[in-house]
Amino acid sequence: MPNITPEEHLAEVLARYSEVPDARLAEIMTCAIRHMHEFVVEVGLTREEWFAGMEGLAAIGQMCDEKRQEFILLSDTLGVSMLVEMINHLAAEGTTEPTVFGPFHVDGATRREMGDSIVVDPMDADEPLTILGEVRSLEGGPIEGATLDVWQAASNGYYDVQDSDQTPLNMRGVYTTGADGRYEVRTVRPVSYPVPNDGPAGALLEATGRHNWRPAHVHFVVSAPGHKTVITHLFDRESDFLDSDVVFGVRDSLIVDMNGGRCDYDFVLEPAA
Amino acid sequence: MPNITPEEHLAEVLARYSEVPDARLAEIMTCAIRHMHEFVVEVGLTREEWFAGMEGLAAIGQMCDEKRQEFILLSDTLGVSMLVEMINHLAAEGTTEPTVFGPFHVDGATRREMGDSIVVDPMDADEPLTILGEVRSLEGGPIEGATLDVWQAASNGYYDVQDSDQTPLNMRGVYTTGADGRYEVRTVRPVSYPVPNDGPAGALLEATGRHNWRPAHVHFVVSAPGHKTVITHLFDRESDFLDSDVVFGVRDSLIVDMNGGRCDYDFVLEPAA
Known part of the structure; x- marks a missing residue:
C-alpha cells in the first residue's frame, strides 16, 4: 500500500x-x-x-x-472568549453592545439602593465617579425592575478576589431600577490593569511581543424581565490601551467620558424573542 | 459603531x-x-x-x-500525533513506512548482540518470537552499521516504565548490523493493550463511543549513517484492533506474519538528502 x-x-x-x-x-x-x-x-x-x-x-x-x-x-488573549460572546449575544442594532464577561465576577454581590457607592475600602488614589442614566427597551420606554450587576477593580488595579487586603465584595453592587428606569452608581474612576503574566499565557504574550494590559473599565450585567441580558463594560475614553486591550474587549460604542466625576450612559436592551 | x-x-x-x-x-x-x-x-x-x-x-x-x-x-487519540509523523517523515516509495513514536521509548536501552533476546523478565504468557531480516538502502545494498532500537510491551500488556514489577529496560534492546546488514531480535509475540482510560482523554474516548486499544506491535527506530531515520512499528497480522487502532498508527505495509515463532521483515531506508 x-x-x-x-x-x-x-x-x-x-x-x-x-x-x-x-x-x-x-x-x-x-x-x-x-x-x-x-x-x-x-x-x-x-x-x-x-x-x-x-x-x-x-x-x-x-x-x-x-x-x-x-x-x-x-x-481571552487569543480573542476566543470575546468571539464566543459575540456569536452568542449578538446585539440588535441600537442595543448596548456586549463584551467579555471576564474571570472576576462574583455571584451574590451586595444589593444596593440607587445612588449608593460600591466602594467598601476607600484608597488614596480614588477619584470619585458617578455613573448614571437610564435602562430602556429597544422599543423605547424605560424598564422598571431592571437589574444592574456592577463590578470593577479597585484603584490599586486588583479585584477583591485577587487582593487579600480588600474586604470581600469591595467594588461590587447589584442595583434594581424603579418605574423611571433610572440608575445611579457611585464608584471611583476605573484604572487600567495588567492581566497575570506569571504563567504560560503571560509568557506567550511576551514571546509574541504583546503587552498584558486592559484599558480602564467598569463591568455591567444588565438584565430585565422580557429582555435579553447584556454582559458588557464601560471603558474610560481617557484610558491607555483602548487600541490594544489584551483581551480584545473594546467596542467604540462602549467608550464613554468619565472625567469630571460623572459618566452618563443609557443601557438599551433588546426584547426577548 | x-x-x-x-x-x-x-x-x-x-x-x-x-x-x-x-x-x-x-x-x-x-x-x-x-x-x-x-x-x-x-x-x-x-x-x-x-x-x-x-x-x-x-x-x-x-x-x-x-x-x-x-x-x-x-x-494520539485524535490522530494528530500520527499526522505529525506523516508530514515530517514522509517515506519515499519503497521505503519502510513510519508510524507514531509513542510515549514509552526510553533512551539508553541495553546494547545487544545479534540474536540476543530483549526479554529480561520471562512471563507465563510468553510466546517466543524471532524477528529477523535485512536493513538495506533504497539504493539497493545492505547497510552496515545500522542501529535498531527495539521496544515493546511485555506479555502482560505493560511497558517496563508502566509496571514496577518489571526490571527497568525489560523488553528493550539496541542492535547494530554488520557488513551483511542482517538483524535478528529474539523476543516474545506482542500483545494488544489498552491506553490509559482513567483520565480525561479516556473519558472523551468513552463519550465518543471509541475503545482504547492498540493492536499488538513491536516498536523500531532504525537509523544508519547517510540515511533518514525511520520510526515505526511492526504489527501482528493476527491481532485484534488492526482496523481500529486507538491512535491511528496502523499502515498495511507494517502488518506482518508473527505466527510460528518467526517474523521476516526487511527495513528499507532512504538515503539522506
Missing part, C-alpha cells in the same frame, strides 16, 4: 468519530479535529514544535487551580 | 499577532488563532460549551506529571 495522504488520514479519523452517540458532541469533535489537522498541515508542524505544544498545554493546566484558570486567560 | 463581525474581530486579533519578533512563532500563532476562531463560528460554540472546554483542558493538564502526558494521549 502506498503512503496514505494527510487528507485520507483525516477522513479515517473523522469516520471513527462519526458514530458518537451525542450528535452535538460529534459535531464539535469532528469540527475540532478537522481544524487541528488542517493547522498541522498548513504550518508543517515539526515533531519538536508539536512536543513543545504538548508541554506548553500541560504547563497551562498545571497553572490552573480554584482561583486561577490559565486556559481562560489564554482564550 | 455597528457590531463588528466575527471576520473583522479575527482580522483585529491576527493584526495584533502579526508583529511577533519570531517569524515562525507568528506563522504558528496566526494559523492556530484562525482555526480556533473558525471552529467557534462553525459550530456556534455556546458559552457553556466553551466553559466546559476550558475546564476539560485544565483537567487534562492536571493529569500530567513526570510519568504521564495526557495531552499527548489526547493528541
Whole structure:
C-alpha cells in the first residue's frame, strides 16, 4: 500500500468519530479535529514544535487551580472568549453592545439602593465617579425592575478576589431600577490593569511581543424581565490601551467620558424573542 | 459603531499577532488563532460549551506529571500525533513506512548482540518470537552499521516504565548490523493493550463511543549513517484492533506474519538528502 495522504488520514479519523452517540458532541469533535489537522498541515508542524505544544498545554493546566484558570486567560488573549460572546449575544442594532464577561465576577454581590457607592475600602488614589442614566427597551420606554450587576477593580488595579487586603465584595453592587428606569452608581474612576503574566499565557504574550494590559473599565450585567441580558463594560475614553486591550474587549460604542466625576450612559436592551 | 463581525474581530486579533519578533512563532500563532476562531463560528460554540472546554483542558493538564502526558494521549487519540509523523517523515516509495513514536521509548536501552533476546523478565504468557531480516538502502545494498532500537510491551500488556514489577529496560534492546546488514531480535509475540482510560482523554474516548486499544506491535527506530531515520512499528497480522487502532498508527505495509515463532521483515531506508 502506498503512503496514505494527510487528507485520507483525516477522513479515517473523522469516520471513527462519526458514530458518537451525542450528535452535538460529534459535531464539535469532528469540527475540532478537522481544524487541528488542517493547522498541522498548513504550518508543517515539526515533531519538536508539536512536543513543545504538548508541554506548553500541560504547563497551562498545571497553572490552573480554584482561583486561577490559565486556559481562560489564554482564550481571552487569543480573542476566543470575546468571539464566543459575540456569536452568542449578538446585539440588535441600537442595543448596548456586549463584551467579555471576564474571570472576576462574583455571584451574590451586595444589593444596593440607587445612588449608593460600591466602594467598601476607600484608597488614596480614588477619584470619585458617578455613573448614571437610564435602562430602556429597544422599543423605547424605560424598564422598571431592571437589574444592574456592577463590578470593577479597585484603584490599586486588583479585584477583591485577587487582593487579600480588600474586604470581600469591595467594588461590587447589584442595583434594581424603579418605574423611571433610572440608575445611579457611585464608584471611583476605573484604572487600567495588567492581566497575570506569571504563567504560560503571560509568557506567550511576551514571546509574541504583546503587552498584558486592559484599558480602564467598569463591568455591567444588565438584565430585565422580557429582555435579553447584556454582559458588557464601560471603558474610560481617557484610558491607555483602548487600541490594544489584551483581551480584545473594546467596542467604540462602549467608550464613554468619565472625567469630571460623572459618566452618563443609557443601557438599551433588546426584547426577548 | 455597528457590531463588528466575527471576520473583522479575527482580522483585529491576527493584526495584533502579526508583529511577533519570531517569524515562525507568528506563522504558528496566526494559523492556530484562525482555526480556533473558525471552529467557534462553525459550530456556534455556546458559552457553556466553551466553559466546559476550558475546564476539560485544565483537567487534562492536571493529569500530567513526570510519568504521564495526557495531552499527548489526547493528541494520539485524535490522530494528530500520527499526522505529525506523516508530514515530517514522509517515506519515499519503497521505503519502510513510519508510524507514531509513542510515549514509552526510553533512551539508553541495553546494547545487544545479534540474536540476543530483549526479554529480561520471562512471563507465563510468553510466546517466543524471532524477528529477523535485512536493513538495506533504497539504493539497493545492505547497510552496515545500522542501529535498531527495539521496544515493546511485555506479555502482560505493560511497558517496563508502566509496571514496577518489571526490571527497568525489560523488553528493550539496541542492535547494530554488520557488513551483511542482517538483524535478528529474539523476543516474545506482542500483545494488544489498552491506553490509559482513567483520565480525561479516556473519558472523551468513552463519550465518543471509541475503545482504547492498540493492536499488538513491536516498536523500531532504525537509523544508519547517510540515511533518514525511520520510526515505526511492526504489527501482528493476527491481532485484534488492526482496523481500529486507538491512535491511528496502523499502515498495511507494517502488518506482518508473527505466527510460528518467526517474523521476516526487511527495513528499507532512504538515503539522506
